[in-house]
Amino acid sequence: xxxxxxxxxxxxxxxxxxxxxxxxxxxxxxxxxxxxxxxxxxxxxxxxxxxxxxxxxxxxxxxxxxxxxxxxxxxxxxxxxxxxxxxxxxxxxxxxxxxxxxxxxxxxxxxxxxxxxxxxxxxxxxxxxxxxxxxxxxxxxxxxxxxxxxxxxxxxxxxxxxxxxxxxxxxxxxxxxxxxxxxxxxxxxxxxxxxxxxxxxxxxxxxxxxxxxxxxxxxxxxxxxxxxxxxxxxxxxxxxxxxxxxxxxxxxxxxxxxxxxxxxxxxxxxxxxxxxxxxxxxxxxxxxxxxxxxxxxxxxxxxxxxxxxxxxxxxxxxxxxxxxxxxxxxxxxxxxxxxxxxxxxxxxxxxxxxxxxxxxxxxxxxxxxxxxxxxxxxxxxxxxxxxxxxxxxxxxxxxxxxxxxxxxxxxxxxxxxxxxxxxxxxxxxxxxxxxxxxxxxxxxxxxxxxxxxxxxxxxxxxxxxxxxxxxxxxxxxxxxxxxxxxxxxxxxxxxxxxxxxxxxxxxxxxxxxxxxxxxxxxxxxxxxxxxxxxxxxxxxxxxxxxxxxxxxxxxxxxxxxxxxxxxxxxxxxxxxxxxxxxxxxxxxxxxxxxxxxxxxxxxxxxxxxxxxxxxxxxxxxxxxxxxxxxxxxxxxxxxxxxxxxxxxxxxxxxxxxxxxxxxxxxxxxxxxxxxxxxxxxxxxxxxxxxxxxxxxxxxxxxxxxxxxxxxxxxxxxxxxxxxxxxxxxxxxxxxxxxxxx
Numbered sequence: 001x002x003x004x005x006x007x008x009x010x011x012x013x014x015x016x017x018x019x020x021x022x023x024x025x026x027x028x029x030x031x032x033x034x035x036x037x038x039x040x041x042x043x044x045x046x047x048x049x050x051x052x053x054x055x056x057x058x059x060x061x062x063x064x065x066x067x068x069x070x071x072x073x074x075x076x077x078x079x080x081x082x083x084x085x086x087x088x089x090x091x092x093x094x095x096x097x098x099x100x101x102x103x104x105x106x107x108x109x110x111x112x113x114x115x116x117x118x119x120x121x122x123x124x125x126x127x128x129x130x131x132x133x134x135x136x137x138x139x140x141x142x143x144x145x146x147x148x149x150x151x152x153x154x155x156x157x158x159x160x161x162x163x164x165x166x167x168x169x170x171x172x173x174x175x176x177x178x179x180x181x182x183x184x185x186x187x188x189x190x191x192x193x194x195x196x197x198x199x200x201x202x203x204x205x206x207x208x209x210x211x212x213x214x215x216x217x218x219x220x221x222x223x224x225x226x227x228x229x230x231x232x233x234x235x236x237x238x239x240x241x242x243x244x245x246x247x248x249x250x251x252x253x254x255x256x257x258x259x260x261x262x263x264x265x266x267x268x269x270x271x272x273x274x275x276x277x278x279x280x281x282x283x284x285x286x287x288x289x290x291x292x293x294x295x296x297x298x299x300x301x302x303x304x305x306x307x308x309x310x311x312x313x314x315x316x317x318x319x320x321x322x323x324x325x326x327x328x329x330x331x332x333x334x335x336x337x338x339x340x341x342x343x344x345x346x347x348x349x350x351x352x353x354x355x356x357x358x359x360x361x362x363x364x365x366x367x368x369x370x371x372x373x374x375x376x377x378x379x380x381x382x383x384x385x386x387x388x389x390x391x392x393x394x395x396x397x398x399x400x401x402x403x404x405x406x407x408x409x410x411x412x413x414x415x416x417x418x419x420x421x422x423x424x425x426x427x428x429x430x431x432x433x434x435x436x437x438x439x440x441x442x443x444x445x446x447x448x449x450x451x452x453x454x455x456x457x458x459x460x461x462x463x464x465x466x467x468x469x470x471x472x473x474x475x476x477x478x479x480x481x482x483x484x485x486x487x488x489x490x491x492x493x494x495x496x497x498x499x500x501x502x503x504x505x506x507x508x509x510x511x512x513x514x515x516x517x518x519x520x521x522x523x524x525x526x527x528x529x530x531x532x533x534x535x536x537x538x539x540x541x542x543x544x545x546x547x548x549x550x551x552x553x554x555x556x557x558x559x560x561x562x563x564x565x566x567x568x569x570x571x572x573x574x575x576x577x578x579x580x581x582x583x584x585x586x587x588x589x590x591x592x593x594x595x596x597x598x599x600x601x602x603x604x605x606x607x608x609x610x611x612x613x614x615x616x617x618x619x620x621x622x623x624x625x626x627x628x629x630x631x632x633x634x635x636x637x638x639x640x641x642x643x644x645x646x647x648x649x650x651x652x653x654x655x656x657x658x659x660x661x662x663x664x665x666x667x668x669x670x671x672x673x674x675x676x677x678x679x680x681x682x683x684x685x686x687x688x689x690x691x692x693x694x695x696x697x698x699x700x701x702x703x704x705x706x707x708x709x710x711x712x713x714x715x716x717x718x719x720x721x722x723x724x725x726x727x728x729x730x731x732x733x734x735x736x737x738x739x740x741x
Contacts, residue, residue: 598615
């Protein structure tokens, strides 16, 4: 995009060049958008529109960059603002009961709408809504922008064709006899200059080329037609726009005086147009900010930028200018010309003000058909013709339909009504996307995945045979009225056949009352055949800030009277389900298990009594109360611990002070084997979960016994190796099951 000369520019010189080049773009565009905004108020308001466009470009250009959070962004009057404000002006001009209010009253109401829109932009930024605005679906945005383009095109046709004021659009288009052909020639020249000029040179902005072509065509026709040489009563030019002094200040004073007499009903009538304008300007700005980030390798601050844009539009309305936004066309010219900081935008605003003060008499001679021609090209470029590609694929035809509906409403009913349709369709698209994506991230059965409770081979055999009575579903995204039916459908078979359904909610973003009611229905259905619903991993705070466990207690799902069980971790819920499965298969409850003796452990299976006695002499017995530490992470030791009764929890302490559950070791199993093998430091904590009885065998003492009984030493090491291998095999099987689910 940048030439070598441009690339060589840096620092303030690049910003000066960028500001100057951008002025050439902003000046004609500001006049055109100002005239388009006031066009519905009659020819007598044309000069006021041009003045408002210039004032808006100057004020927006200075205030927006000075306060903004995006480097090289140019804030100026734009097409969406012209379309919405033009539609508002047309509606106000029609009045009620056929009685149109006076022009001064209309200008007061338009100023108030601009102020309200600006205040809403400031509010969006203050409430950190910049991120939310960027999430409006693309089909809605492109449909609205295309609709704005068509509206601008249709509103410029009367100016381009020179139709009499009272003539309907389609009546005038169908009646070439009433066309103003000199004006049409000027407009067509501007269109050709703006559309084809960039093929001849890229050094001059297209808007300047279009305006220059229109002015040259006007001058050529003026040599043949004497009526084109007069400024007064010449409907083909902007006309006198007044000076910068008394007349402007008097007009502003009258406008501000008129604001005092407004009531609450006017505020209510202007709220929807103001909200529509605020959202459109915010979207236009943030879209341009993303482009700037990509070109300059920077990162904009969306919320600060919204506040800055709102303040800039407030200042513009106070000064009598039109609203605007961060515009992509002017910003791209600025960057291509060397602008890199906010100084370039300020330079552009100052130069527009200088041009207004110095060239006001020349601006009065600006041909209105040339401005209409420029806006016709702008409207053509705003229409997103790429959207028709969505018709090629069945999966995207609905998105095209959304864009088409917004366009049709914008053209046939109005831009304000189209904004309401767009919001409704945004909600529809959100629900559609949520329903399309399954809320079940992973589903796996209890014979494929197990808790962190280490089981003896006999218990594992039972769980691998009967563990599929438990199903584990990891949920994701949002559980709300749009996804609950889908969840119920996907779990329908499991609810009728499984004994335990575990829902892992770690990845859930939001839950509404409909989802909570669905969980109650699922629990009741499971209870009908002796089953149970278990919840695990409830987030302490959802992205919305809601405490999910507290919410479930409020709606009666958990807590007193609630029949759904809750566990902090998935492993705890799995362990509960496994215990019930083992009990159903005939294994007694753990608290009824007798305390094991040394010869009951597989490590010492089939050893002679004298060998067991030699081992017993070097083994220490220990009992621990629940919560008592067996060893701590980082301690040095060489002991292996054999669980005679109870359970012990193995957990890792993380740097942030939290606990990560690694395993639960129960009766007949052992732990601490890694330090026993390598005599290293303990890698985790071991804490008694229940009343605990253990044997402690140190490596140093074991080696002494192994020297006297070599076969015992070999057997114990082989048993340790086999136990570790079995654990790795189970872990590998679980990982495969999770990867395939």
